[in-house]
Amino acid sequence: MVLSIPDMHTHSEYSHDSKCKIEDMMRSQIEKGTNIFAVTDHFDSYCYNDYDIFTPIKKAYDTVAQLNKLHHGECQLLAGIEISEAFWHPDIYEKIKYYLDFDVIIGSVHCLRSKYYTGAYSGFDFSKPSQAVLNELLDLYFDDVLTMLDFMDFDILAHLTCPLRYIIGHYHREVDISRFIPKIHKILDVIIDRNIALEVNTSSFDLFNDFMPTTNIIKMYYDKGGRLITLGSDAHIIERASINFDKAVKVLKEIGFDGVYYYKKRKPHKINI
Ligand SMILES: [Zn+2]
Numbered sequence: 679m680v681l682s683i684p685d686m687h688t689h690s691e692y693s694h695d696s697k698c699k700i701e702d703m704m705r706s707q708i709e710k711g712t713n714i715f716a717v718t719d720h721f722d723s724y725c726y727n728d729y730d731i732f733t734p735i736k737k738a739y740d741t742v743a744q745l746n747k748l749h750h751g752e753c754q755l756l757a758g759i760e761i762s763e764a765f766w767h768p769d770i771y772e773k774i775k776y777y778l779d780f781d782v783i784i785g786s787v788h789c790l791r792s793k794y795y796t797g798a799y800s801g802f803d804f805s806k807p808s809q810a811v812l813n814e815l816l817d818l819y820f821d822d823v824l825t826m827l828d829f830m831d832f833d834i835l836a837h838l839t840c841p842l843r844y845i846i847g848h849y850h851r852e853v854d855i856s857r858f859i860p861k862i863h864k865i866l867d868v869i870i871d872r873n874i875a876l877e878v879n880t881s882s883f884d885l886f887n888d889f890m891p892t893t894n895i896i897k898m899y900y901d902k903g904g905r906l907i908t909l910g911s912d913a914h915i916i917e918r919a920s921i922n923f924d925k926a927v928k929v930l931k932e933i934g935f936d937g938v939y940y941y942k943k944r945k946p947h948k949i950n951i
């Protein structure tokens with residue numbers, strides 16, 4: 679099978695915020711010309727008291743194995759997981775780390791812990807805070823990414839600049855990203871040093887015409903010598919499978935990249951673009 683551009687970040691009914699069957703996602707990916715993708719359901723460490731966060735991950739893992747047997751040659755599914763806020767609960771992270779033999783582990787920061795609000799970025803009203811507070815919150819976000827990098831063993835850094843999805847995308851506030859450049863440099867240096875891939879998350883393109891991270895940060899990564907790029911649609915519904923990948927590949931080529939990567943058994947493999 680000649681492999682297409684891989685979609686390394688998708689969700690299914692085994693995530694709290696999706697109802698999508700993995701098989702339906704697979705069909706949609708195939709229709710879009712994608713024959714390799716990762717199922718990376720949420721493992722939201724901070725929710726472990728609210729519901730069972732382990733069983734759905736096992737169900738997704740088993741479904742991926744089953745579909746790979748059934749559809750061998752048509753599509754390759756990779757067994758992944760998106761672990762967020764791991765550093766909030768080291769004990770929970772310890773349990774998931776060796777739980778299953780994942781192909782890929784995505785590391786994410788989805789939540790804010792501050793004097794103003796603690797919880798998911800998606801649940802915060804970003805229309806209210808002053809510009810100074812917004813900057814403070816963003817500063818905390820980049821600190822959390824650095825903490826995660828210190829703490830966690832993972833393969834792909836997901837949606838760097840994630841709060842922009844809400845601040846710019848949903849609340850149409852302006853952000854001067856240049857003030858965070860020193861921290862972003864640090865993050866990029868660490869991921870290059872540790873061979874952690876930088877995800878180009880394409881879900882934000884419809885919201886603010888750019889990716890997460892934004893194109894200037896992807897360029898910074900390239901200029902530092904970073905080459906481990908993965909593409910992630912972050913699709914929670916079939917319509918979003920591999921969304922905006924054509925735009926991302928175009929931008930990546932313009933920057934100078936000649937490939938993107940997928941992970942199998944936690945090792946990167948290159949696909950030329
Ligand atoms: Zn995420």
Ligand SMILES: [Zn+2]
Nearest residue numbers: 687689760912
């Ligand atoms: Zn996700």
